[in-house]
Amino acid sequence: MARDVPASCGGLVTRPIVFCTDYGLRDEFVGVCHGVMLKIAPDASVIDLSHAVPRQDVMRGALVLSRAAPYLPDDAVYCAVVDPGVGSERRAVAIRAGTGALLVGPDNGLLSLAWAVLGGAEDAFEISSPGIVLHPMSNTFHGRDVFAPAAAHLAIGTPLETIGPPLDPGRLTVLEVPGPMVAPGAIGARVIGVDGFGNVQLNVTREHLIDAGIEGTVGVAGSRVPLVETFTDLPVHGLGVIVDSQGFVALVVNKGSAAEVLHLGEGSTVVLE
Numbered sequence: 001m002a003r004d005v006p007a008s009c010g011g012l013v014t015r016p017i018v019f020c021t022d023y024g025l026r027d028e029f030v031g032v033c034h035g036v037m038l039k040i041a042p043d044a045s046v047i048d049l050s051h052a053v054p055r056q057d058v059m060r061g062a063l064v065l066s067r068a069a070p071y072l073p074d075d076a077v078y079c080a081v082v083d084p085g086v087g088s089e090r091r092a093v094a095i096r097a098g099t100g101a102l103l104v105g106p107d108n109g110l111l112s113l114a115w116a117v118l119g120g121a122e123d124a125f126e127i128s129s130p131g132i133v134l135h136p137m138s139n140t141f142h143g144r145d146v147f148a149p150a151a152a153h154l155a156i157g158t159p160l161e162t163i164g165p166p167l168d169p170g171r172l173t174v175l176e177v178p179g180p181m182v183a184p185g186a187i188g189a190r191v192i193g194v195d196g197f198g199n200v201q202l203n204v205t206r207e208h209l210i211d212a213g214i215e216g217t218v219g220v221a222g223s224r225v226p227l228v229e230t231f232t233d234l235p236v237h238g239l240g241v242i243v244d245s246q247g248f249v250a251l252v253v254n255k256g257s258a259a260e261v262l263h264l265g266e267g268s269t270v271v272l273e
Contacts, residue, residue: 014043015102015155016073020065021081021143022053029141033148036134037079040152047072052196056084058110060266062175063193066113067246069101078114079151080105087139092127092146093172094154094163102160104151106142109175121169128164180204187212187272191264192248198257200264204249204272212272219273220251221262231255241272 017037023029030051037044049068053061061082069078083090083106091107098119103111104127115121127133127150134145150163180203181188187208193201209215209227217224218241226234227241234240234254239261244250251258251270259265 013157014041014045015075015077015157016045016047017041017151017155018047018049018068018072018076018078019051019080019151020049020053020061020068020078021051022055022057022061023051023081023143025051029143033079033081033143036144036148037152037155040149041155044152044155047076053082054266056082057266058082058084058108059175059177060193061110062113063177065111066117069114069117074099074101076101077151077154078103078105078111079147080110080114081143081147082106082110083108083142086142091167092142092150093167094125094127094150094160095121095169095172096123096160098122102151102154104147104154106147107173109173112172112174113177121172123160124167124169124172125160126164126167129162132158132163177203180208182208182212185213185273187214189249189270189272191266191268191270194259194264194266198253198259199244200251200258200262200270201244201246202249202251202270202272205247206243206249209249209272214272220270 034046050064053064065080093107095103095115097115101118103115105111127146132150132153134149137145187204189202189204191200192203217226225239228234231254236254237256238254240252242250242252253261
């Protein structure tokens with residue numbers, strides 16, 4: 001069945017689209033969404049931030065977006081899809097952040113850490129306009145039928161107010177990164193991310209280490225390991241602790257995987273001493 005994809009309109013500067021999903025690259029999903037976007041906004045630059053967010057891991061997707069946001073174009077339209085509730089009563093939303101960036105995605109908290117970095121959610125609308133979403137609309141692929149076309153329309157200057165009815169930004173779903181338990185000489189931490197190199201990111205900052213009085217070396221998993229500035233401060237295959245590029249404390253192995261060495265994954269708990 002032919003799908004109704006609205007034609008593009010010209011005359012305005014096209015915003016870049018930042019695209020982030022848990023789709024992976026094995027199937028056609030990412031490519032199809034690109035196609036939908038470019039039919040509507042043929043001049044748009046699409047930045048594929050990541051399509052390797054762990055399946056249905058909304059928190060991980062939210063962290064990916066928030067960490068990247070300071071380095072992305074100020075006028076970007078964020079199109080994010082990590083959507084375990086697709087087809088349910090959860091809302092599809094479009095948001096104007098304080099910086100002027102626009103964010104499109106499910107109202108499940110996925111966008112919330114990013115809009116916090118981008119000056120807060122100033123305006124919000126439910127994506128429901130028949131002129132925006134594709135028809136017929138699938139119950140299982142809102143990335144194609146709802147979010148990609150909405151992002152593309154916003155990229156070419158379609159007013160946010162025409163996307164659908166307004167929503168109260170204060171009633172949007174918000175996620176919070178859980179904080180560590182800090183005591184003199186010890187921190188109860190949680191793994192909030194494991195990257196492709198096996199570096200284990202914790203919900204701990206340098207300030208938490210200072211507050212706990214931990215410096216020089218860190219006790220972890222029954223051993224004391226150095227707190228270092230670079231990977232090369234460690235011997236090859238040596239375990240250490242570093243403050244990473246996002247400002248979080250991470251457990252690392254020089255030319256190896258801390259996740260494998262310590263048998264840790266996202267959500268695991270760790271005590272630093």
